[in-house]
Amino acid sequence: MSTRHAIDPSAPLVIEAQDLKTHFQGRSGILSALVGVKPPSARALDGVDLRIREREIVGLVGESGCGKSTLGMTLVRMYQPTDGQILYRGEDITKVEGRRLKAYRHSAQIIFQDPYSSLNPRLTIGQVIEEPLIIHGIGTAAERREKVIRALELVRIPAEGNIDRYPSDLSGGQRQRVAIARALVLEPKFIVADEPVSMLDVSIQASVLELLDELSRELGLAVLYISHDIATVGYICNHVAVMYLGRIVEEGRSEDVLMRPLHPYTQRLMDAIPRMTPGETPERIELRGDVPSPLAVPPGCRFSSRCPYATALCEAVEPALSDQAEAHRVRCHIYDDRAARAHPDLPAPRAGKITEVAETGALVAAAEDARWQS
Numbered sequence: 001m002s003t004r005h006a007i008d009p010s011a012p013l014v015i016e017a018q019d020l021k022t023h024f025q026g027r028s029g030i031l032s033a034l035v036g037v038k039p040p041s042a043r044a045l046d047g048v049d050l051r052i053r054e055r056e057i058v059g060l061v062g063e064s065g066c067g068k069s070t071l072g073m074t075l076v077r078m079y080q081p082t083d084g085q086i087l088y089r090g091e092d093i094t095k096v097e098g099r100r101l102k103a104y105r106h107s108a109q110i111i112f113q114d115p116y117s118s119l120n121p122r123l124t125i126g127q128v129i130e131e132p133l134i135i136h137g138i139g140t141a142a143e144r145r146e147k148v149i150r151a152l153e154l155v156r157i158p159a160e161g162n163i164d165r166y167p168s169d170l171s172g173g174q175r176q177r178v179a180i181a182r183a184l185v186l187e188p189k190f191i192v193a194d195e196p197v198s199m200l201d202v203s204i205q206a207s208v209l210e211l212l213d214e215l216s217r218e219l220g221l222a223v224l225y226i227s228h229d230i231a232t233v234g235y236i237c238n239h240v241a242v243m244y245l246g247r248i249v250e251e252g253r254s255e256d257v258l259m260r261p262l263h264p265y266t267q268r269l270m271d272a273i274p275r276m277t278p279g280e281t282p283e284r285i286e287l288r289g290d291v292p293s294p295l296a297v298p299p300g301c302r303f304s305s306r307c308p309y310a311t312a313l314c315e316a317v318e319p320a321l322s323d324q325a326e327a328h329r330v331r332c333h334i335y336d337d338r339a340a341r342a343h344p345d346l347p348a349p350r351a352g353k354i355t356e357v358a359e360t361g362a363l364v365a366a367a368e369d370a371r372w373q374s
């Protein structure tokens, strides 16, 4: 498995989230309004700490509905956080408005999953990329054209012959490159890539991920790479954070988290990666059950309703993140006996199986084979 080099811990921090929360207030129905009961809020993002340095790619993984997009949208201030702090290069931008918010939005860009609907089909490639410059009132027409050409160069699309084409003329991979160029034209320092390859053919996923990797190094970008698929995360990330029901349950260097997953949830995500055994059809082991609703977060460990090791202690007391190895942290009572000692009356979970995962399986293998096929 290819994982990225470790990041220099002295590299400047670009983005930092501290105990970040985004709760969505439910709408009042007539009945709840009449009896004066406040509808429950969805605790989509519920206390997350995260740091991303220059040239670092942090992978955020978890099943659909875990709160990954909410974290991404909150970090770029498309959602207003309910609580906690966001620091951008040390500046608190959690509540900035007006010109300061506009300046931040200039520096922090988001790339979405769907390259088919994210580009206006009536605009040419050149116009699509120029639009953010016009919105932000940047440059003369000639200066903007220069910047558009430079952005196309960055995503390895020759401007000549492409700048006046329409998105419908391009393949999915090329459209996602144009979406990346549109994000880069404002010269951001922080990029959220929210499932940027999950709608692309497996054969071209690797080349788009590789581009993100190269851009992060070349431009010193801090990148939050969001994926529901833990296999693609191993491909480009320095650091991986695993999210479950609004919280990080495990994080650490990619090689540590992916080769030696500790949390029962991470272990199951790894088990669910299809394996390529010669002569056999790849088998996908599904995770049973669904992520509980953020409208009704269970007490205790949030994973307890699906965890094979859960005990009464897990159902009653939420574990804290605890340090295991260097920079490898996990939120599970199996690895931290503080709660068990505080509640000797409640049975504690016993050590789970620690999977040594040698290879990440089919997707990465296929992606590596297809590296240059965009």
Ligand SMILES: Nc1ncnc2c1ncn2[C@@H]1O[C@H](COP(=O)(O)OP(=O)(O)O)[C@@H](O)[C@H]1O
Residues within 6 Å of the ligand: 024, 042, 043, 044, 062, 063, 064, 065, 066, 067, 068, 069, 070, 071, 293, 294
């Ligand atoms: N604007 C919103 N209003 C209400 N609930 C939302 C909103 N956005 C997301 N949610 C809820 O928050 C949870 C997390 O969603 P999301 O961040 O999109 O997860 P993911 O990206 O991991 O699939 C889901 O239960 C979703 O229904």
Ligand code: SF4
Residues within 6 Å of the ligand: 263, 264, 265, 301, 302, 303, 304, 305, 307, 308, 309, 310, 311, 314, 319, 331, 332, 333, 334, 349
């Ligand atoms: S704390 Fe308990 S329920 Fe939660 S992951 Fe660990 S063993 Fe499973």
Ligand SMILES: [Mg+2]
Residues within 6 Å of the ligand: 068, 069, 070
């Ligand atoms: Mg999402």
